[in-house]
Amino acid sequence: MKIKNIKDLGRAKNAGMKSLFPKIPQIRISMSTCGLSLGADRLFQKIIQETEKKGIKISLHPIGCSGCCNLEPLAMVRLPGKPALLYTQMTLEKAERIIRDIQKKKITKKGLFCIIGGDLVSGKPDPELNDIPDYKDIYPFKGQQRILLGNCGIIDPLSVTEYVAMEGYTALHKALYQMRPQEVIKEVVESGLRGRGGAWFPTGFKWDMARKSSGDEKFVICNADEGDPGAYKDRTIMEGNPFKLFEGVVLAGYAIGSHQGIIYLREEYHHTFEFLNSAIEIAKGYGLLGKNILGSGFNFSLNIVRGGGSYVCGEETALMDSLEGEVGDPRLRPPFPIEKGLWERPTIVNNVETLSNVPLIILNGGKWYTNIGTEKAKGTKILSVVGKVKRPGLYEVPLGTNLKHVIFEMAGGPFNGKSIRAVQVGSPFGTFIPSDKLDITLDPETLREIGSMIGSGVIVVLDQDSCIVDILHHLLTFFVEESCGKCIPCREGVSRMEELMEEIYNGRAGMKDLDILNELGETARDFSLCALGGGAPAPILNGIKDFRKDFESHIKTGKCFGVS
Amino acid sequence: MEKEKIEKIVLKHRNEKSAILAILHEVQAEDKQLNADSLRYIALLLGVPYANVYGLATFYSAFSSDKKGKTLVRACDGISCHINGAEEIIKTLKSRLNVEMGKTTWDEAFSLEKVRCLGLCSISPNVSFNDRIYSSLTKEKILEILREMTGDPK
Amino acid sequence: MTIQMTLNNKEIEVPKGLTILEVSRKQGIDIPTLCYHEALGPHGVCRLCIVEVGGVLRQGIRISCIQNVVDGLVVNTESERVKKNRQFLFELLLARSPDSKELIDLAAKHGVYESRFYEGDTDDNCVRCGLCVRVCRDKIGAFALCFAHRGYERMVTTDFESLSGYCIGCGTCAQICPTGAIRMKDEGEERIIYTKNGVVARFELEKCDVCGIPYAPKKYLNFIKKKSDDTMAVSVVRNLCPGCARRMGAINLVGSMTL
Numbered sequence: 018m019k020i021k022n023i024k025d026l027g028r029a030k031n032a033g034m035k036s037l038f039p040k041i042p043q044i045r046i047s048m049s050t051c052g053l054s055l056g057a058d059r060l061f062q063k064i065i066q067e068t069e070k071k072g073i074k075i076s077l078h079p080i081g082c083s084g085c086c087n088l089e090p091l092a093m094v095r096l097p098g099k100p101a102l103l104y105t106q107m108t109l110e111k112a113e114r115i116i117r118d119i120q121k122k123k124i125t126k127k128g129l130f131c132i133i134g135g136d137l138v139s140g141k142p143d144p145e146l147n148d149i150p151d152y153k154d155i156y157p158f159k160g161q162q163r164i165l166l167g168n169c170g171i172i173d174p175l176s177v178t179e180y181v182a183m184e185g186y187t188a189l190h191k192a193l194y195q196m197r198p199q200e201v202i203k204e205v206v207e208s209g210l211r212g213r214g215g216a217w218f219p220t221g222f223k224w225d226m227a228r229k230s231s232g233d234e235k236f237v238i239c240n241a242d243e244g245d246p247g248a249y250k251d252r253t254i255m256e257g258n259p260f261k262l263f264e265g266v267v268l269a270g271y272a273i274g275s276h277q278g279i280i281y282l283r284e285e286y287h288h289t290f291e292f293l294n295s296a297i298e299i300a301k302g303y304g305l306l307g308k309n310i311l312g313s314g315f316n317f318s319l320n321i322v323r324g325g326g327s328y329v330c331g332e333e334t335a336l337m338d339s340l341e342g343e344v345g346d347p348r349l350r351p352p353f354p355i356e357k358g359l360w361e362r363p364t365i366v367n368n369v370e371t372l373s374n375v376p377l378i379i380l381n382g383g384k385w386y387t388n389i390g391t392e393k394a395k396g397t398k399i400l401s402v403v404g405k406v407k408r409p410g411l412y413e414v415p416l417g418t419n420l421k422h423v424i425f426e427m428a429g430g431p432f433n434g435k436s437i438r439a440v441q442v443g444s445p446f447g448t449f450i451p452s453d454k455l456d457i458t459l460d461p462e463t464l465r466e467i468g469s470m471i472g473s474g475v476i477v478v479l480d481q482d483s484c485i486v487d488i489l490h491h492l493l494t495f496f497v498e499e500s501c502g503k504c505i506p507c508r509e510g511v512s513r514m515e516e517l518m519e520e521i522y523n524g525r526a527g528m529k530d531l532d533i534l535n536e537l538g539e540t541a542r543d544f545s546l547c548a549l550g551g552g553a554p555a556p557i558l559n560g561i562k563d564f565r566k567d568f569e570s571h572i573k574t575g576k577c578f579g580v581s
Numbered sequence: 582m583e584k585e586k587i588e589k590i591v592l593k594h595r596n597e598k599s600a601i602l603a604i605l606h607e608v609q610a611e612d613k614q615l616n617a618d619s620l621r622y623i624a625l626l627l628g629v630p631y632a633n634v635y636g637l638a639t640f641y642s643a644f645s646s647d648k649k650g651k652t653l654v655r656a657c658d659g660i661s662c663h664i665n666g667a668e669e670i671i672k673t674l675k676s677r678l679n680v681e682m683g684k685t686t687w688d689e690a691f692s693l694e695k696v697r698c699l700g701l702c703s704i705s706p707n708v709s710f711n712d713r714i715y716s717s718l719t720k721e722k723i724l725e726i727l728r729e730m731t732g733d734p735k
Numbered sequence: 736m737t738i739q740m741t742l743n744n745k746e747i748e749v750p751k752g753l754t755i756l757e758v759s760r761k762q763g764i765d766i767p768t769l770c771y772h773e774a775l776g777p778h779g780v781c782r783l784c785i786v787e788v789g790g791v792l793r794q795g796i797r798i799s800c801i802q803n804v805v806d807g808l809v810v811n812t813e814s815e816r817v818k819k820n821r822q823f824l825f826e827l828l829l830a831r832s833p834d835s836k837e838l839i840d841l842a843a844k845h846g847v848y849e850s851r852f853y854e855g856d857t858d859d860n861c862v863r864c865g866l867c868v869r870v871c872r873d874k875i876g877a878f879a880l881c882f883a884h885r886g887y888e889r890m891v892t893t894d895f896e897s898l899s900g901y902c903i904g905c906g907t908c909a910q911i912c913p914t915g916a917i918r919m920k921d922e923g924e925e926r927i928i929y930t931k932n933g934v935v936a937r938f939e940l941e942k943c944d945v946c947g948i949p950y951a952p953k954k955y956l957n958f959i960k961k962k963s964d965d966t967m968a969v970s971v972v973r974n975l976c977p978g979c980a981r982r983m984g985a986i987n988l989v990g991s992m993t994l
């Protein structure tokens with residue numbers, strides 16, 4: 018069924034609504050990589066078995082992960098006319114119980130986490146459920162502004178019609194039929210959208226330059242390498258709402274005058290690779306990719322290339338070298354990719370989260386977007402809170418949200434009565450912020466002042482049992498493994514830093530070695546060819562200042578401060 | 582891999598040099614390694630110097646010249662998994678499988694590798710056995726999984 | 736088109752479109768480099784050519800091989816900051832290349848005589864500047880050398896780290912190597928090109944038709960023959976060593992055979 022015009026889009030919307038609100042009981046199981054790793058496939062099979070055995074007709078769909086992975090495996094259940102209900106930490110027994118209750122037209126109260134509210138998903142309120150919280154009133158969902166993650170965990174990620182029912186592809190239709198490319202760029206510029214992969218570069222400005230670059234062939238590259246350990250927001254979007262990403266990519270292509278898009282996908286995301294390929298075939302079938310998109314005459318093809326397992330290939334110039342069949346060596350700039358990128362053609366490289374913002378910006382206007390966030394930092398940011406917290410997971414919040422609030426309220430703070438030691442914000446290159454300095458807002462200016470950054474939004478929480486020296490050494494081993502080795506400051510400097518840190522950790526170094534560590538760090542920071550070598554020293558150098566006692570303790574005793 | 586099979590794969594990618602990553606992935610997935618003969622033949626078919634292909638195959642972590650065992654065990658050592666106990670999981674894997682990191686067991690049943698990261702950071706620690714991932718692991722859970730896999734009740 | 740700039744406190748007028756390194760060298764100022772060669776252009780990986788800039792550009796350290804000169808530029812190639820950082824880079828380099836006479840001399844020239852990072856083991860003396868790989872690939876077109884592995888393990892080698900079937904034995908890599916990590920040796924009737932990690936290639940040397948000395952690998956001569964056209968030098972049509980080729984050329988010029 019190709020969607021060729023507004024009427025077709027309307028028909029698709031109706032079909033999607035019917036699918037989202039069937040007249041029979043509905044069960045949805047979260048089947049992203051995280052759900053699968055916790056047994057969701059077995060759960061899915063069990064439900065098919067039990068309902069067949071009992072002769073119950075249900076609508077069974079997979080859904081993506083909502084980002085609250087520690088609640089997985091998840092099940093969303095809706096009886097006709099009732100609100101949608103979320104069940105967490107599902108087991109085969111729980112599934113059996115729910116099916117038994119469905120047969121009795123009863124709502125299972127045991128294991129019920131919350132009601133999934135919201136205009137499009139809730140049914141009529143039910144007095145029986147008065148004691149069950151709405152998801153907006155309970156953590157981890159409370160306080161989030163899920164403009165990007167909203168459909169993740171609700172819609173069947175491979176259903177175009179369900180996405181259309183949730184306003185999907187309305188933006189693309191509007192752009193292709195009612196806007197000129199320059200107008201699309203104007204909205205993105207007005208929105209203040211900036212790169213969400215770590216560079217924080219103004220997206221509209223980049224697109225405008227690429228549009229103005231001369232050349233018949235231009236490329237849109239979606240950077241889905243997601244190399245920062247701790248980050249998985251891009252995987253969640255790709256496995257929960259892939260068509261939103263595709264819509265963003267096509268909008269980017271339309272804006273700059275490109276007809277070819279490539280998603281460069283992280284090698285380690287095996288399931289995501291198969292999944293996205295299926296999604297692309299489905300989108301093609303609906304006329305949403307390929308020739309004559311939405312009947313507009315605009316052509317755009319999209320394909321996926323898997324990386325080879327190299328963090329440095331998340332850097333845009335190394336990524337392009339990798340796509341050209343070379344090793345991922347960062348290139349000298351200038352020339353910049355917008356002039357001479359992939360195959361020397363004008364190219365834009367944007368992160369998954371960045372592109373996923375675009376459909377909403379086009380749908381609601383750039384001005385609408387500026388109402389979210391702060392004066393200088395617009396929109397939301399998907400934070401990935403990991404480590405020693407009660408509720409690790411993804412939290413989509415407006416920029417400018419307080420870090421302490423995110424960690425202690427939303428993510429539940431430390432568990433087992435421990436206290437927090439330090440928090441690394443943004444990316445592996447972020448400084449570890451000591452526990453008494455967490456009362457700050459998450460926006461680029463504030464974070465830059467303390468040597469941190471928004472980055473990809475990773476927030477790593479350490480508690481009193483974590484050894485800072487060990488963690489910093491662990492970080493350095495990551496940088497050493499992932500360095501491309503091209504330039505001397507990074508290859509030689511960061512390697513020597515790692516060696517020294519190991520000596521410090523094991524009590525085989527002297528206090529003078531801290532000075533040498535500083536010198537090495539400053540050299541790598543100031544003279545490396547790319548941001549890997551340039552950024553690697555920051556958490557170490559700041560760590561030496563902020564956690565000097567721990568360094569001294571390890572140098573003198575080989576153990577943490579306070580440990581006998 | 583037999584020459585005919587390699588030819589098929591290269592042809593599927595229209596003999597394009599830029600598709601070399603995808604080609605290497607496919608050959609490695611079936612052979613569980615990229616040996617010198619396969620790499621040379623791929624280079625020949627693509628019209629690319631041997632040295633280029635060798636540089637590529639040794640640059641990327643996903644590719645291995647050593648033959649991997651029947652089950653590739655990838656233990657995630659990203660920062661979240663590390664904080665939440667990956668070290669103990671890795672130690673357990675090493676001792677139970679009797680294999681060093683980066684190596685293959687004598688009977689070629691298991692190869693053990695470190696990986697950063699699998700993108701499952703909220704349910705760490707994580708380990709994948711070929712394409713099956715297990716999350717929220719503890720020492721007990723990983724022992725249970727190994728018992729099931731090896732049929733060894735120990 | 737020219738621009739005005741200040742170089743080490745001297746005001747000069749130089750053509751537009753040159754890099755700071757090119758201008759400095761033309762002015763006789765020695766900025767050390769490892770990965771730069773006039774024939775190959777800048778590569779920007781060794782970072783030794785750092786200088787301090789100011790004036791119309793923001794005060795700071797720049798990589799002179801890739802920074803173009805601009806009107807109003809102020810450059811200092813020997814500021815305290817530059818010297819300190821350059822010395823540190825030399826220390827890092829010496830740790831990996833402790834036996835390279837060329838590097839030891841270059842470092843000494845800039846005040847560095849030892850490295851705090853040297854652990855007593857002898858590495859391969861290669862600083863991974865990339866000149867050999869680039870010249871073999873981009874100028875000669877033999878594609879015998881490549882970089883393999885990644886990060887600290889990154890090394891210059893042949894395909895599969897074995898004897899190269901691509902090498903033509905021209906020895907340009909050995910000539911261009913700034914640290915002597917890759918060398919060429921003609922011994923008797925054999926030429927080998929080698930590094931500390933192994934032999935790149937081995938050749939039997941063809942003998943000169945006139946004087947009989949072994950002088951060049953057959954592969955190299957065939958390579959030249961292929962690249963040259965019919966009006967090529969007489970020394971390639973017949974196997975003539977450079978000495979005899981010169982004599983033959985002179986004879987032809989004079990027009991008589993007086994051997």
